[in-house]
Amino acid sequence: xxxxxxxxxxxPALLPPKEEAIRNDNYKFAMWLYLASEVVLxxxxxxxxxxxxxxxxxxxxxxxDSLGVGLVSVNTFLLLTSSWSMVMGMREIMRDNxxxxxxxxxxxxxxxxxxxxxxxxxxxELAHLGITLDFAGSSTEFAGLGVRFYSAxxxxxxxxxxxxxxxxxxxxxxxxxxxxxxxxxxxEVFGLYWHFVDVVWIIIFTIFYLV
Amino acid sequence: MASIxxxxxxxxxxxxxxxxxxxxxxxxHKIIGVQYMVTALIFFIIxxxxxxLIRWELLTPALDFSTTGxxxxxxxxxxxxxMIFMWIIPFWAGLGNYVVPLQLGAKDMAFPWLNAFAFWLIxxxxxxxxxxxxxxxxxxxxxxxxxxSVLFSGDGQTLWIISLxxxxxxxxxxxxxxxxxxxxxxxxxxxxxxxxxxxxxxxxTSLIQILGIxxxxxxxxxLLLDRVAGTAFFxxxxxxxxxxxxxxxxxxxxxxxxxxxxxxxxxxxxxxxVHSRKPVFGYKMxxxxxxxIALVGFTxxxxxxxxxxxxxxxxxxxxxxxIIAIPTGIKIFSWIGTMWGGKIRFNSAMLFSVGFLSQxxxxxxxxxxxxxxxxxxHMHDTYFVVSHFxxxxxxxxxxxxxxxxxxxxxxxxxRMMDExxxxxxxxxxxxxxxxxxxxxHLVGMQGMPRRVAxxxxxxxxxxxxxxxxxxxxxxxTFIILYNMVWAVYKGKVAGPxxxxxxxxxxxxxxxxxxxxxxxxxxxxxxxxxxxxEASRVYLDEMEQRLTLPSLLGKxxxxxxxxxxxxxxxxx
Amino acid sequence: MSDHTHNHAPTTETAxxxxxxxxxxxxxAETTTLLGRTLPFPLYTVIxxxxxxxxxxxxxxxELFSSxxxxxxxxxxxxxxxxxxxxxxxxxxxxxxxFTLVLLLxxxxxxxxxxxxxxxxxxxxx
Numbered sequence: 001x002x003x004x005x006x007x008x009x010x011x012p013a014l015l016p017p018k019e020e021a022i023r024n025d026n027y028k029f030a031m032w033l034y035l036a037s038e039v040v041l042x043x044x045x046x047x048x049x050x051x052x053x054x055x056x057x058x059x060x061x062x063x064x065d066s067l068g069v070g071l072v073s074v075n076t077f078l079l080l081t082s083s084w085s086m087v088m089g090m091r092e093i094m095r096d097n098x099x100x101x102x103x104x105x106x107x108x109x110x111x112x113x114x115x116x117x118x119x120x121x122x123x124x125e126l127a128h129l130g131i132t133l134d135f136a137g138s139s140t141e142f143a144g145l146g147v148r149f150y151s152a153x154x155x156x157x158x159x160x161x162x163x164x165x166x167x168x169x170x171x172x173x174x175x176x177x178x179x180x181x182x183x184x185x186x187x188e189v190f191g192l193y194w195h196f197v198d199v200v201w202i203i204i205f206t207i208f209y210l211v
Numbered sequence: 212m213a214s215i216x217x218x219x220x221x222x223x224x225x226x227x228x229x230x231x232x233x234x235x236x237x238x239x240h241k242i243i244g245v246q247y248m249v250t251a252l253i254f255f256i257i258x259x260x261x262x263x264l265i266r267w268e269l270l271t272p273a274l275d276f277s278t279t280g281x282x283x284x285x286x287x288x289x290x291x292x293x294m295i296f297m298w299i300i301p302f303w304a305g306l307g308n309y310v311v312p313l314q315l316g317a318k319d320m321a322f323p324w325l326n327a328f329a330f331w332l333i334x335x336x337x338x339x340x341x342x343x344x345x346x347x348x349x350x351x352x353x354x355x356x357x358x359x360s361v362l363f364s365g366d367g368q369t370l371w372i373i374s375l376x377x378x379x380x381x382x383x384x385x386x387x388x389x390x391x392x393x394x395x396x397x398x399x400x401x402x403x404x405x406x407x408x409x410x411x412x413x414x415x416t417s418l419i420q421i422l423g424i425x426x427x428x429x430x431x432x433x434l435l436l437d438r439v440a441g442t443a444f445f446x447x448x449x450x451x452x453x454x455x456x457x458x459x460x461x462x463x464x465x466x467x468x469x470x471x472x473x474x475x476x477x478x479x480x481x482x483x484x485v486h487s488r489k490p491v492f493g494y495k496m497x498x499x500x501x502x503x504i505a506l507v508g509f510t511x512x513x514x515x516x517x518x519x520x521x522x523x524x525x526x527x528x529x530x531x532x533x534i535i536a537i538p539t540g541i542k543i544f545s546w547i548g549t550m551w552g553g554k555i556r557f558n559s560a561m562l563f564s565v566g567f568l569s570q571x572x573x574x575x576x577x578x579x580x581x582x583x584x585x586x587x588x589h590m591h592d593t594y595f596v597v598s599h600f601x602x603x604x605x606x607x608x609x610x611x612x613x614x615x616x617x618x619x620x621x622x623x624x625x626r627m628m629d630e631x632x633x634x635x636x637x638x639x640x641x642x643x644x645x646x647x648x649x650x651x652h653l654v655g656m657q658g659m660p661r662r663v664a665x666x667x668x669x670x671x672x673x674x675x676x677x678x679x680x681x682x683x684x685x686x687x688t689f690i691i692l693y694n695m696v697w698a699v700y701k702g703k704v705a706g707p708x709x710x711x712x713x714x715x716x717x718x719x720x721x722x723x724x725x726x727x728x729x730x731x732x733x734x735x736x737x738x739x740x741x742x743x744e745a746s747r748v749y750l751d752e753m754e755q756r757l758t759l760p761s762l763l764g765k766x767x768x769x770x771x772x773x774x775x776x777x778x779x780x781x782x
Numbered sequence: 783m784s785d786h787t788h789n790h791a792p793t794t795e796t797a798x799x800x801x802x803x804x805x806x807x808x809x810x811a812e813t814t815t816l817l818g819r820t821l822p823f824p825l826y827t828v829i830x831x832x833x834x835x836x837x838x839x840x841x842x843x844x845e846l847f848s849s850x851x852x853x854x855x856x857x858x859x860x861x862x863x864x865x866x867x868x869x870x871x872x873x874x875x876x877x878x879x880x881f882t883l884v885l886l887l888x889x890x891x892x893x894x895x896x897x898x899x900x901x902x903x904x905x906x907x908x
Contacts, residue, residue, distance in 0.1 A: 025878070026321045026391050032881045033387040036888045037425045043892035044429030044459065048444070051455075051899050073841055080837065084830035087871050091809060091826060134441030135449050144450035147442035151433065188873075195871045199864045206860035210844035211853050394880070422888050426895075455899070462895050509891050513898075 031189045035196050042200050045152040046207060052148050059145055064209070066129050067122070072209045075118050076201065079160075082111035083198040090191055096181045098174050105171050108194070112164040119157050123150075149208065156204060159197045166190050227625060227722055236331070238323035240308050241723065243330050245623060247305025250333060251298050256688070257341075258293035261286055263685050266678040272668045283664035285348030285367075289340075292353045292371065295471065296378050297337055299608050303474040304329075304385050306615055307413045309623060311389065313716035313723060314407045316732030317396035322388050329388070332381035339374040343367030352662060354460060357445035357453050361437050372435045379424045379431075386417035386424075393417075401734045407714045408497055412477025415501040416470050419508060423466040430459035454519060461512035469508045471604060472571075473501055475611025476542055479564050482618050483546050484739045485712045486561040487553030491739040493545040500538035507535045517587045525584050532582035539575060543568065554742075559633030563614035566641050570606025574599060577652065592662070595655025601648045613640070613691060620695065621709045625721040626702030628694050636690040643687055646680035711750045714738045718753065829870045836863050 053060050089104030130139025131146045138146050170190050173179065179187055232242055233249070265286050268275050277283045312320055320326045343349055347365020351357075360368055393414050397406065434456065436442040443449035445456050476497075484491045491497065513520060513528040520528075546568060555561065577599040580586045590596060613636075620628050650673045655661075659670045666674070708717040713735045719728050740746045814821050814828045821828055840859045843852060869875045874882050 026395055028877070029391050029394065029881070029884075030322065030325075030387045032884045033390055033421055034383070036884050037383050037421045039885070039888040040422060040425035040892055041429050043888075043896065044426060045432075047892075047896045047899065048429075048433070048455070050896070052450075054900065069841055069845065073837075076837055077834070080830065080833050083867065083871055084826060084833075087826040088824075091824065094806070094810065133436070135443040135446075136441055144443060147433075147436060147440075147444060151436065192872055195867050198871075199867050202860055202863045202867070206840065206856050210840060210856050418887075422891055458895070458899060510894060 027185050027189050028192065031192045035192065038196065038200075042152070042155070042203075045155055046203065049148040049152055050207060052144065056145070059142060062141060063126075063129070063131065063145065063149075067125065067209075069209060071118060071122055071125075072205065075115055075122075076205045078111045078115045078118070079198050079201045082108045082115070083195055085111065086191055086194050090184065090187050093174070093179050093184045093187055094181050098177070098179070101174055101179070101187070102171055105167055105174075109164050109167045109171070112160050112167065115160055116157060116164075119153070152204060153208065156197065156200055159200070163190075163194050163197050166193065236327055238319075238327045239725070240312050240320045240323065240326060241623075241727075243326050244305045244307075244309030246330055247301050247308060247333070250330075250337070251302035251305060252692070254293050254297035254301075254337060258290055258298055259685055259688060261290035261293065263682065265290060266681040268664055269666070269674050270678045272666050272671055274664055277664055280664050281348075281350055284350035284352075284662070285344065287662060288349050288352050289344055292340065292349075292375075294604075295353060295467075296375065297333070297340070299471045299604065299612070300378075300382065300467075301333055302612055303413075303416065303471070304382070306478075306612075306619070307389060307409075307416075307474060308385075310619060310716055311410050311413050312392060312396065313622075313719070313727055314410055314714050315393065315396050315401065316398045316715045316718075316728060316734060317392065318726040318728070320388050321391040321396055325384050326388055329381045329384040332377050332384075336374045336377040336381070339370045339377070343370035343374065346370065354464070355434065355456075356460075357434065357437065357456050360434060361445060369435065369438055372431050372438070376428060376431055379428050382420050383424050386420035389413050389417040390421070398732050398734060404495060404498065405734060405736070405738060406498075407738050408480035408491065408494065408501075409474070409477035411498040411501050412473045412480075415505040416473045418502075419466045419470050419473075419505050422509070423463045423470075426459055427463035427467075430456060430463070433459075454516070457516050457519065458512070461515045462509070465512040465515065466505070466508040468600075468603070469504050471608045472611075473504060475567065475608045475615075476501065478611045478615040478618070479546055479567055480542075480549075481712075481714070482560050482564045482614050483549050484741065485618070485710050486556045486558065486564075487550045488556075488741045489549055489553040489739075490737065490741060491545065492548030492551070493541070494739065496541050497545050500541045503538040504535060507531065507538070511535055514582055514587070517584055518591045529582060529584050533579065536575065536579055536582075543572060543575075558617070558630055559628070559637055560614045560617035562634065562637040563610050563617065566637065567607060567610040567614065570602055570610060570644070573649075574602030574606055577602065590655060592660055593655040594651045594659045594661055597661045598648050598651035598655055601651070605644060605648065610640075613637075616691065616695070618710070619716075620698065621705035622716055622721045622723075624699050624702070625705055626698045627705045627709060628698040628702060632690060632694045632697075636687060636694065639687040639690065640684065643680045643683035647677055647684050650677050708750070708754060711754070713740060713746060713750070825870065829866055833863055833866060 085104045085107040089101040089108065092098075092100035092104060126146075126149070129142065131142045131149065132138045133146050133150050135144065135147070138144070167190065170187060173186060228239075228242060233246055237243060237246075264276075265283070268277055268283055268286070274280075274283075277286070308320065308326065312318070343365075344367055347367045349355070349360070349368040349371040350364045351360035351368065355368070355371070393406070393410055433442075433444045437444050437446065437451075443451045445451045445453050447453060480491055480497055510531045511528060513524065514532045517525050517528075546564075550565075557565075577595070581590060581596065581599055617628060617633055620626075654670050654673045654677075657670065659666055705721050707720050709721075710717065715732060715734055715738075716723075718732070735746065735749060809825055812822070812824060814823060814825045816828060823831070836859055840856055843855060843859075868885065874885070
């Protein structure tokens with residue numbers, strides 16, 4: 001029909017700066033989606049403990065009494081502080097201060113390492129009490145506690161380990177000049193991961209050690 | 212009236228990729244898509260071979276070639292696992308990989324490297340799984356219920372768990388990639404509701420995978436600990452609980468059945484609309500029902516466990532199971548509404564779509580029967596259940612896969628498949644499928660249990676019918692495989708838009724060039740606006756610009772030029 | 783302010799730009815306004831302080847009290863802390879709302895499943 005008119009477009013495909021913006025947003029979106037699946041995974045492991053704990057409150061109380069709350073409180077503060085140093089580092093890169101970011105991130109990595117060391121100390125204490133991963137090796141007063149405790153906390157520990165490695169990689173890339181106030185998505189995506197690990201610990205700390 | 216922008220692509224003869232490109236690491240979504248689909252087809256043949264062995268064993272009531280029940284157990288375990296995790300799910304990932312970026316007018320997926328990585332995880336996972344069969348096969352069925360999977364299964368079960376872990380990681384990475392691609396890579400003029408329905412289906416599927424697979428991963432981790440680290444998560448004798456596994460497993464696996472069928476529903480929306488030459492009836496309803504299925508799918512899992520739950524816990528799951536039939540019914544209604552009064556071309560893709568509709572309705576209705584508590588308690592673990600899920604997985608997913616192959620093969624290879632062979636394939640598959648799986652309803656209702664190698668002699672007549680039909684069904688697969696291989700070398704040259712479709716993947720040459728599109732991509736305002744004057748002018752104009760230069764000098768016959776009646780291509 | 787803050791979505795592009803600039807200023811400022819008072823610390827440090835105080839409070843409550851009220855209070859504290867980290871440190875407050883949706887969806891689904899597993903009386907109801 002004559003009312004329909006056709007016209008061609010002569011514009012080129014995606015423009016370069018816009019594409020860069022899409023990429024930046026892509027990385028953060030992908031990280032959030034990944035974290036969504038991590039939420040589910042941790043919920044299974046934490047939920048496994050919670051369901052069992054409702055049935056065996058005395059056993060958990062015994063563990064709390066023997067373990068005390070000192071060590072784990074220190075650990076909690078380590079992770080909280082590392083989260084803080086992480087955002088402060090990001091704040092530095094947002095004002096183009098690479099050296100400042102390096103300092104804060106070094107603190108983050110060191111705090112993460114200390115966290116892992118203290119978790120090792122805590123695991124040795126627990127093993128000493130007779131709380132082990134396998135059922136047969138566990139002492140009868142803590143039968144079945146070990147697997148539910150270790151599966152969640154150790155899985156979190158692995159995440160801290162991965163986070164420390166990632167932190168070092170980010171620092172190396174910053175050294176090479178990969179980040180600036182215009183370009184710090186790489187830092188931000190790592191930040192999302194690290195804070196998520198912190199959030200998981202906040203939940204684990206309350207549910208496994210305090211309640 | 213309407214004003215239409217026509218894309219202006221450059222030269223139209225993009226060469227097909229070399230065969231060697233498919234055998235190595237590539238970040239091109241088109242290569243990866245084909246890699247996925249071909250790998251899945253290989254596993255389809257393996258899984259089909261196992262099914263043939265199962266049916267051979269069941270020809271007679273006694274044990275035939277399997278010396279013990281264990282041999283038979285490992286057969287059906289491997290059959291189910293291969294078919295579900297290595298054929299249907301990877302095939303949809305592959306098709307989505309190929310088609311979704313094209314439909315969205317994107318150059319590639321959002322994360323090309325991640326995409327390739329996700330595919331290459333499938334290969335070691337498949338090898339591990341098949342290795343498991345030889346080191347001491349898993350025997351606990353694809354559901355891997357403890358204590359069977361912990362106490363009575365060989366070392367292959369451990370490899371099975373690791374293999375599924377790897378496949379899960381692959382699926383999650385793929386799903387993240389799909390969601391980011393679909394949200395961020397569309398052209399500016401394409402809003403959420405101008406998106407092709409196949410992309411909507413992939414979006415819903417990916418959401419299910421991201422939220423569901425971690426459940427399976429968590430459960431598998433605990434199962435692995437029970438097997439190798441001496442823990443007692445699922446051992447009631449030592450304070451564990453077997454039903455925790457069932458809950459976790461079905462919490463993933465019920466949504467997973469929608470992972471297998473939702474992309475098929477997306478394919479159907481495309482194929483039926485294109486080949487009926489009519490707009491999709493109820494576009495938004497189809498899009499929303501996909502999301503509805505994805506979300507409600509998370510609330511129905513315990514209907515797989517009716518026989519193990521206490522009565523008052525069953526009822527909510529019966530209700531949600533009935534609710535989830537509503538979005539599915541909406542889709543079926545919409546497809547029929549789309550076909551109604553259309554200029555239907557009954558080519559192979561359309562035939563398989565209509566085949567899907569008829570078989571899937573049967574599978575859906577038996578699903579409702581099994582969702583009702585009293586019927587389920589009666590039918591639980593009989594062949595009725597086997598029949599139900601083969602109707603939805605074979606009659607549903609696999610028929611949709613066939614439809615998608617016939618529909619998009621010209622785009623992927625630039626050649627048309629043979630329509631006559633396609634129709635033969637359809638009728639042989641359709642009839643042998645029906646006579647394979649429909650009688651299973653009957654033996655099931657008479658009480659033949661599933662997962663047994665020896666059965667009561669009175670079931671033999673029906674079982675012989677089932678087995679013979681299944682052998683025909685197995686052979687029918689080779690018709691499409693032959694057709695594909697033939698078409699790659701001898702098929703008629705397809706041209707960019709053999710079906711006169713409006714979605715974006717048909718706006719570029721077949722196969723598409725590197726980075727898919729030359730020049731800016733402008734979607735037609737309604738991706739399914741067939742039959743309107745605007746779409747006819749648009750398609751004619753596009754055909755003139757796209758087809759003619761490339762076909763001259765290549766020896767192929769150009770498709771009939773724009774005549775007023777819709778050309779029935781390849782018929 | 784910078785290229786990376788542009789949202790690709792055409793309809794909201796301009797809105798996002800200004801929005802992000804506000805957020806940027808909030809993060810970069812050397813002082814923070816909390817409950818009408820101006821504190822001489824950046825926003826991130828103030829959040830860290832609140833997190834620390836909440837944690838100390840949690841430990842004290844856990845050590846001093848023991849009843850079901852304690853459990854509820856502690857869980858509320860934990861959720862509040864997690865929310866603070868997510869909203870401020872992970873920038874949910876200023877980022878695309880779709881990220882919030884992506885976070886809430888799994889939380890919702892997980893809650894359904896865990897609630898179900900919790901209400902099943904142990905060892906008796908199956």
